[in-house]
Amino acid sequence: MPINLLPTDLSPKGPVVRIAALVRSVAVISFSLLLITGLGISAFFIVNSLQIKNLNSANEELKGSIKSLEVTEQGLVLVRDRLGKVKQVLAQDSGADETAGLSKFITQVPSGVEMQEAIISKDGVETTFLATASTSLVQLMAGVISQESFKSVELVSFSFNPNAGYVVSFNLKTK
Numbered sequence: 001m002p003i004n005l006l007p008t009d010l011s012p013k014g015p016v017v018r019i020a021a022l023v024r025s026v027a028v029i030s031f032s033l034l035l036i037t038g039l040g041i042s043a044f045f046i047v048n049s050l051q052i053k054n055l056n057s058a059n060e061e062l063k064g065s066i067k068s069l070e071v072t073e074q075g076l077v078l079v080r081d082r083l084g085k086v087k088q089v090l091a092q093d094s095g096a097d098e099t100a101g102l103s104k105f106i107t108q109v110p111s112g113v114e115m116q117e118a119i120i121s122k123d124g125v126e127t128t129f130l131a132t133a134s135t136s137l138v139q140l141m142a143g144v145i146s147q148e149s150f151k152s153v154e155l156v157s158f159s160f161n162p163n164a165g166y167v168v169s170f171n172l173k174t175k
Helices: 014-091 096-107 134-146
Strands: 113-120 125-131 150-161 165-174
Touching: 096 113, 096 125, 096 165, 113 134, 125 134, 134 165
Parallel strands: none
Antiparallel strands: 113 125, 125 165, 150 165
């Protein structure tokens, strides 16, 4: 037991002792809450700073990925554009095969036969010939039939003009 050298009349009375004990316990609890809150806030800032660091590094990785994908996308756009132009060129009517077949055929046209008109398209060749004599007409027909450059030969029109001769029109389809 502790020795109290103070007179007993100076010692605090019952209600004051209870209030002092209550204030002391409130102070201890408040100090404990302050320490716990301080530690919690410190932990919160540390965790948030680590998350911010991780998010910044992920953001930088994504920026690098986006830059590399932009280059890839530009390449794809250029390739798509070129493919569109290639399709456009391939879709155009060239008539190169038809022209080659017609030039082979024209070298075999007999004398007395004159080509009046030739319309060349990708689908085929429409030609009109004028033959002055029936023998040259027969030779022209034989030449058209024996021509191997064309898949099909269609006789579109056949007429006779006493002043000019025989007018024959063909529709020639290439192979």
